[in-house]
Amino acid sequence: MWQRPGGGGGRTRVITNANIIEKGCVNFSAVHGLLPEKIAAQLNLKAAHDFFATGVSIVMHPHNPMVPIIHMNVRYFEISSGEKWFGGGIDLTPHYVNIEQAKYFHQTLKGVCDQHHKTYYSEFKNWADEYFFIRHRSETRGIGGIFFDKLAETKEITLIERFEFVQHVAETFIPAYTKLMTENKDIPYGKKQKKWQMLRRGRYVEFNLVYDNGTKFGLETDGRAESILLSMPPEANWVYNFQTEEGSEEEHTQNLLKKEIDWINF
């Protein structure tokens, strides 16, 4: 439980060295106050406005490199100018890509999306591909998922319908990740797999600190650093110019860290 000096606060829950999860967190926050200048500029707002933002963020870093890292976020934002919108998404970062599980993961997200709008999946899947792209590495963070932002009311879709969709996304997290944990948690691994996991976690750190808007927003609005940076893995490594071995599982995964892969029909 923490308070934000500028208004509001949140609750942070952490799990460390559990059976499957090495470090995991659930962050809830509901903050408000004067919209920070930098954020106002990004939103093309001239005058000073108040804002209210609330969200839930989850990141899980497993012990076993065969279990993927997962991230889920749902959020709601409103500004005193009258604008209000939802955002969020779920994405998966396997240290080792398992094609069947990637299909399952995207099929599940498509199932959720399709119940709410026929263009949601293709739109939000592409958005995740763009968003979770580590530009300086020319690679995606993982196999993506769905990402969406500024889902406001339209003539066609009410704000309540947006909310129902976002709720449905949140509810999908537990069954989907439980299946992936259960299927992979007992797969044996050795030093090579652990080393690769540490390098992939290094990329995770790079993405979150260099590109992630949620992290930037949090740090720029004087959010609680310890909560915001809970997405950091417990341990990460950097090795200069690491190259995967030809024909290895690591190379297989590296080659799949690309945008625009149609996982469902892979």
Next chain:
Amino acid sequence: MWQRPGGGGGRTRVITNANIIEKGCVNFSAVHGLLPEKIAAQLNLKAAHDFFATGVSIVMHPHNPMVPIIHMNVRYFEISSGEKWFGGGIDLTPHYVNIEQAKYFHQTLKGVCDQHHKTYYSEFKNWADEYFFIRHRSETRGIGGIFFDKLAETKEITLIERFEFVQHVAETFIPAYTKLMTENKDIPYGKKQKKWQMLRRGRYVEFNLVYDNGTKFGLETDGRAESILLSMPPEANWVYNFQTEEGSEEEHTQNLLKKEIDWINF
């Protein structure tokens, strides 16, 4: 040896798992081309300009937590608009602050500065305090040092005099760090010190990826990611809400990660 697609290139040299240094790098680069839009905006330049930038960067991450991390950078920048300037600095990030060595380090830098201009040390020492500040943690990266940028020609100081100063800074790096390595490399340490080192390295990662202009400039000008990110430690850890023990050496160091400490007269 690497080439930059937009023009120029560089040389990267790495040392890993040496006797004292776990991971160290020397990066030389000389790049040119069209000034990227983002950088132009930061410099308040409207039109498209060409730039040329060259520099040497050094970062050393030692095995022994009692040996400090060091960083040195010297750089030269020119734009087709006619502007040209030098920048650079040296700063020290001890995992454990040793007051005598902090005094020695700052005294050495003051000695160099004083030979070139009477205001250099106080000006550039304060600049380092401001620059190497991890805002979201409200702590400095280490004990600072000197940092300077945009040292252009003035009525009082020629560009050649600026260059002589920058050369002098670069030449100070080897004797100063050699002394610190030599004095500390055989100090015994245990798991507790190693754990603390990994947390301090985590902060080093946070600073470099969130705040460091050199890193941002490199990534935004399509520099070579593997070279730019050589400043990353070989391994870093993040522990939620870590608190130092009362009266411990770690607490002593944590309390000294502040701006405006007068190390020379400590």
